[in-house]
Amino acid sequence: MxxxxxxxxxxxxxxxxxxxxxxxxxxxxxxxxxxxxxxxxxxxxxxxxxxxxxxxxxxxxxxxxxxxxxxxxxxxxxxxxxxxxxxxxxxxxxxxxxxxxxxxxxxxxxxxxxxxxxxxxxxxxxxxxVGAGVFASAAGMDKEFTKKLLRAEGLDVGEFVVLRSAQAWSLDDVASLPLPVFVKPARAGSSVGITKVTDWAQLADAVAEAFRHDHKVLVEAGVTGREVECGVLEDADGRPQASVPAEIRLVRGHDWYDFEAKYLDDACEFDVPALLPDATTAALQEAARRAFVALDCAGLARVDFFVVPGGASDGGDRIVVNEVNTMPGFTPISMYPRMWAASGVDYPTLVDRLVQAALRRGSA
Structure with missing residues (x-):
């Protein structure tokens, strides 16, 4: 053949x-x-x-x-x-x-x-x-519309404000958010252009930096919680399956998960799988699948969360969706392949499944 x-x-x-x-x-x-x-x-x-x-x-x-x-x-x-x-x-x-x-x-x-x-x-x-179609890719890339679609699905996305370069803005537009806030381009990734703001005096410079990368900027309320990710992969019937979650822990030199911490400074340790209660793990996996469907994704996605211990109204762990990545990193240290390896799908098998899923969709 x-x-x-x-x-x-x-x-x-x-x-x-x-x-x-x-x-x-x-x-x-x-x-x-x-x-x-x-x-x-x-x-x-x-x-x-x-x-x-x-x-x-x-x-x-x-x-x-x-x-x-x-x-x-x-x-x-x-x-x-x-x-x-x-x-x-x-x-x-x-x-x-x-x-x-x-x-x-x-x-x-x-x-x-x-x-x-x-x-x-x-x-x-x-x-x-391989991967999401036109709509899901665009919606997943644009953090404003990711959050709107997920919120419509009933998922917790935290508080945020959208600023546009063509429209005047002031501190009054964002001052209702609790500090710290994260200012980020609406359509960028790998933590590019993101600034953590701990004092409103820093806001103007942070917004200017984000506007260097996009004409639309999100100001997000910081969530004090554990950074946890979950992979989603379609099975042979096109149904979304969730991996074991993984936790990212900053251990040196950084106070948040920025570009240098991710790729250059060896500043993180990873728990794969994350050490979470079984109920929280199951809730994360269900939220990841719901996010995948809400954006009409295909093939794969990585869903990033904050888990706030005891932060839910019922006393359980609060699960906040941060982002949906429709083409997550595949580097040797990337969480998506590592989570699936821990779930029993090694890297070559993962890549093969993605290619085969694309071929099935193409012949449908």
């Missing part, structure tokens, strides 16, 4: 470019070469598409140096459902049809990758792909 050709698209024109590159290295290494023929496609920070010869071992963080897409043959993907091919636009190669493929794994985080844009291109091109 011929192998399935998988285009792994990574990098991208977003502030999370380097994390996408690292994630892609892990996915490329995990795809079984006896079943899959990989077509690696990198997108530069400027947005140029390149057919690469990516060595998975080179797609990693070295010290504090972040990798990025730089070299390859310039290509484009036509939005033509009659031909799933990359077309060379490289002067050295000339205009020609290059690689074709059966399915796409868009290992892209942030804008132009996780926000419904590339999903729309792949829909137009008639290509099956």
């Amino acid at each position: 011929s192998r399935i050709r998988v285009a792994v698209i990574y990098g991208g024109r977003s502030s999370e470019h380097s994390i996408s590159v690292v994630s892609a290295g892990s996915v490329l290494a995990a795809l079984d070469p006896e079943r899959y023929e990989v077509v690696p496609v990198g997108i530069t920070p400027a947005g140029q598409w390149l057919l690469t010869e990516a060595d998975p071992s080179s797609l990693r963080i070295t010290g504090r140096t972040l990798p990025e897409v730089e070299k390859g043959t310039a290509v484009v993907l036509p939005a033509d459902p009659t031909s799933a091919h990359l077309v060379s636009v490289d002067a050295a190669v000339g205009m020609s049809v290059l690689e074709s493929f059966d399915v796409v794994f868009p290992v892209l985080h942030g804008r132009f990758g996780e926000d419904g844009t590339i999903q729309g291109l792949l829909e137009m091109a008639g290509l099956p792909y």
Whole structure:
């Protein structure tokens, strides 16, 4: 039997470019070469598409140096459902049809990758792909609408205020929120552009920093609780299954889970699975599945929570949904694959299940 050709698209024109590159290295290494023929496609920070010869071992963080897409043959993907091919636009190669493929794994985080844009291109091109569709990707990327949809589902999302760059705002708009607050771009990830504000005198600078990354900003009330995540993965019948939850604990040098703590400073320890009461674990898993369905996700998602011990009205643990990530990190330290490994699904099997789910949806 011929192998399935998988285009792994990574990098991208977003502030999370380097994390996408690292994630892609892990996915490329995990795809079984006896079943899959990989077509690696990198997108530069400027947005140029390149057919690469990516060595998975080179797609990693070295010290504090972040990798990025730089070299390859310039290509484009036509939005033509009659031909799933990359077309060379490289002067050295000339205009020609290059690689074709059966399915796409868009290992892209942030804008132009996780926000419904590339999903729309792949829909137009008639290509099956891993992960959420256009709507769910856009809704999951936009924290305002994530929270609105989850709140409509009856899930606790905490208190927040939305600011827009085109509209005047003042301290009065947010002063009802208790300090500390977190100021963040509405459509970014990996903690990029986020500031913890402990004094209202810091607010203007924090909002300005967030506006550097997006024209819409969320100011969220801080929740004092345990940071817990839960993975969701579709089974063979398309039903969302929840992994064991995992807890992130900051142990050195940081007072919140920022970019440096996540990727550069070895500042965290992880409990996989999280050490929680059985009832809290079950409630988290149910909330993760409900969030997945509320956003109309597909394939996979990682749902991030705060767990406040004894904070619920009935004296139980309060469970607050923080975010829904429709294409969570796949780096060697990323929580999504680690949670599924602890749930009995190892990394190669996880990647295989995601690709197979995409192929089933594409043939439906």
